[in-house]
Amino acid sequence: MHNTPAILLLTALLASACSSKKEDHSTESSLADLKVYDGLEATLFASEPMFSNPTNISVDSKGRVWVCEAYNYRNALNPKNPVKAGGDRIMILEDTDGDGKADKSKIFYQGTDVNAALGICVLGNRVFVSCSPNAFVFTDEDGDDAPDKKEILFTGIKGEQHDHGMHTFTFGHDGRLYFNMGNEAKLLLTATGDTVTDIHGRKVVNKGKPFREGMALRCEPDGSNVEVLGHNFRNNFELVADPYGTVWQSDNDDDGNKGTRINYVMEQGNYGYTDEITGAGWSVRRTNMEKEIPFRHWHLNDPGVVPNVLQTGAGSPSGITLYEGTMLPEAFRGQLIHAEPGHNVVRTYTVENDGAGYKATVVNLLEGQKDQWFRPVDVTAGPDGSLFIADWYDPGVGGHQVGDLDRGRIYRVASPGTGYKIPEVDLTTPPGAVKALLNPNTDIRYQAWMALKNFRGEAEAALLELWHAENPRHRAQALWLLARLDNKGDQYLQEALADKDPNIRIAGLRATRQMKKDVLQAVGKLINDPSAQVRRDAALALRGYNTTAAAQYWASLARQYDGKDRWYLEALGIGAHGNWDLYFNAWKKSAGKDWNNAAGKDIVWRSRSRDAIPLLAEMIRASDELEMLRYFRAFDFHTDPSKQQVLTKLATEFKDSRVLYALKHMDATRLNITPALLATLNKVLDENKGKLEFVELVSSFRLQNKANDLLDICIHNPDSASGKEAAKTLLGWNRIDLFQKVLNGGNKDASQSLIRALWPHMWNEKTMAVMRGIMMDSTKDIEIRSLAVRTFSGPWEAEDYLLALARDNKIPKDLHRAAVGVFQTAWRSNIREDGAKYLRLPGSKEGASLPSIAVLVDKTGDASKGKTVFKNLCSTCHQVNKAGVNFGPDLSEIGDKLSKEALYTSILYPDQGISFGYEAYRLRLKDGSSAFGRIVSETEDKIELQYMNTQQTVKKADVVSRTKMESSLMPSNLQASMSEQDLVDLVEFLQGLRKGNLAAR
Structure with missing residues (x-):
């Protein structure tokens, strides 16, 4: 579930x-x-x-x-x-x-x-x-x-x-x-x-x-x-x-x-689910971001994960x-x-x-x-x-x-044929309780554990048999109880720390910590252990010890890091937490000039000591671009003010991409911007104008004088990361005035682009208010207003907001269909059900409103009759088995791709999910005319458009602007040409269009 x-x-x-x-x-x-x-x-x-x-x-x-x-x-x-x-x-x-x-x-x-x-x-x-x-x-x-x-x-x-x-x-x-x-x-x-x-x-x-x-x-x-x-x-x-x-x-x-x-x-x-320092989600852009999303999801390239x-x-x-x-x-x-x-x-x-x-x-x-x-x-x-x-x-x-x-x-x-027979359990004697301790059932094991704990010294002899057994898992079970024995517990802990089995040594150290014994003495016995896993736990056990002896132990453990074992490196980092300066300096002193190798660089990368900051810069100066990104990311985990000076020096001494990254990793709120640094910043902004890097720097340094530049990026790159981030920054600065200037300016293309840039931010109340204003303005183009309605699809906050408008009868009638599309394609069933209560669903050719998609999917149609409906209404745009017009997506195997729910959605609310590659474009030409349709071919000098069964070729030199349309090329009222049963039959036919299922065709 x-x-x-x-x-x-x-x-x-x-x-x-x-x-x-x-x-x-x-x-x-x-x-x-x-x-x-x-x-x-x-x-x-x-x-x-x-x-x-x-x-x-x-x-x-x-x-x-x-x-x-x-x-x-x-x-x-x-x-x-x-x-x-x-x-x-x-x-x-x-x-x-x-x-x-x-x-x-x-x-x-x-x-x-x-x-x-x-x-x-x-x-x-x-x-x-x-x-x-x-x-x-x-x-x-x-x-x-x-x-x-x-x-x-x-x-x-x-x-x-x-x-x-x-x-x-x-x-x-x-x-x-x-x-x-x-x-x-x-x-x-x-x-x-x-x-x-x-x-x-x-x-x-x-x-x-x-x-x-x-x-x-x-x-x-x-x-x-x-x-x-x-x-x-x-x-x-x-x-x-x-x-x-x-x-x-x-x-x-x-x-x-x-x-x-x-x-x-x-x-x-x-x-690593979120950024350790900022709490930002895993999808937020960061330096040295993992290439594959499953790994990016957990911030696995970050030090400290x-x-x-x-x-x-x-x-x-x-x-x-x-x-x-x-x-x-x-x-x-x-x-x-x-x-x-x-x-x-x-x-x-x-x-x-x-x-x-x-x-x-x-x-x-x-x-x-x-x-x-x-x-x-x-x-x-x-x-x-x-x-x-x-x-x-x-x-x-x-x-x-x-x-x-x-x-x-x-x-x-x-095991086959095995009846369910419950073994007898005797918890009245130590031997019986020890036997029960080995039962695979948690409840029996718990009761046995409590009985043995209460037996105290009387249980020692029975537990010793287990402690001297061959099975190390059973021996460990005995150890946790032997370690609690009055006047005897220390003896068993010492035996465990010296045991030949590394897992028993690990259990011994953990039991030492649980019993609040001399942890540093135990760690001292294990710092040169041949098992990396034992040394891992020794490093973890040092956490919180602010002593010279602990620092020396940590330095010794760090010197044994091989430069490859991330588990070991993270254990070192966890152990040093809270005492980084003390521990790091002990390691640096013991390493001397030998620190600058693969293992030493990793320790510097993982460290949170202020003394690691200049070493990061030294490593950046000597690294290639991939390594450089890793080390720049490490700066984000340092809070000492000295990092600002180190990054400023890097920004002003180089002329390559290191300048950009040095600027990106500064904390502008704690930075004294010198004339030299300001000149460097302006130069980098000029070099990256219109790019995501430009947006990031403007946002980081809070350069509100660049607000119009961000607005231009929203309009010209609405579907890119730069456009979306530019919109986010402007929202953060509350520059709603700039948005309204565009939306009220009469430029339809610019308005559409800005709405698309704002769409990902519909969880924001400011964005919802902007979209509501567009919806309610009857002087605006209906396509713009419909697009504003569709932005409420997705975030729960936005869907709830739109539903409240429907409940209060505040959605204009000419936008009801667009709003119903939002509700009927919502994931939450209560949104679908409630939306159908407040707004009229699309009607069939009989004139009555169709039932909701949730009701339609439960109906069974006649696929053979649906095939006739398809030939009469759909084959003018779609092909099945090469029969029909090759304009919309080929539907020969659509039943393998879409569920009945998705098929009904595509027919009744086509604007809600336009297939990739089938978007409509409007080209404005130099002579004042325009061309419209789906781009089927584009070369260096020509664009070929198709609309239905008509094709048009346009010279690129004649194109003034190109705008992707927000409406589907599919008719929005196709269902009005069908009865409800026709629609059900059509979907039944489409659902049967599967690979190898020729009978349905």
């Missing part, structure tokens, strides 16, 4: 709605469609009507599956969906006879305060439920499967009924709770309403001081000692800690950018677990298993060491083949080692909407 690109979601929903009558969505059919890893079997554990729409699951020590339902998920955005008045439910599903199928269900809790809860974690008699704005703890004190107590653990979390809010809790092997929250959560409050302050004294608020966007956190089981582990995620849906204390999670990209990822959460790391373990392309990453059982094959043991509903798959990530970090490869565990409704959203292990998978089961995923409220499935993956 999380974050598939909106157009894919809408297409999926509508396509499924159209075909649901023909498809079989029974449990038998969906189960048969699943492909499971060789040697395993997938069976249906439970399904509707026991429950529906599962968002998250937890399996308790009895093997029962607890489910968060989301029947009431975002119903405000889809008025057609019914509402469960009593609120959503927390369900308990039980298999009483061990056959692997639930035969009993009960409601643990129901209420509107858990509507669309995104997380559930059962630990003993406590049930943690995450539902923004609250994180609840329900306590069942008498074991009757009903809560005796409901408490708020945390509150104030934003993102109510939003996927990007508070997510689930899980129990770590170190005895702490781990949880995360997406970028809409904003902040964390205590139950009494105070802002949570973490153990490092930082307010848990994502406003950039110091945290940004989504966060990964941990705390004690009672909610105390909160610590932010990492930040600047987008929608990190769930995390898990392995036995060594390494934390893993998935994160979701902005829809449509193919940048979803798997993270190793390096403690205190910044993960932790790398990704794996980028998994498009998708909707959801629940994740770490499998500690033995029932599944070796490929899954000790590995991350992840639910990915966007790809209809549950898969494992086989993790390998990669320098100081990790890399991973993908192995599919369970995948939907033809049934695209398989939407696995969570995965967790049962007490017997089998795996339980929650299937949201829906035609779409993400975007706050849902297409099916009544279905939902839970599958069990196990």
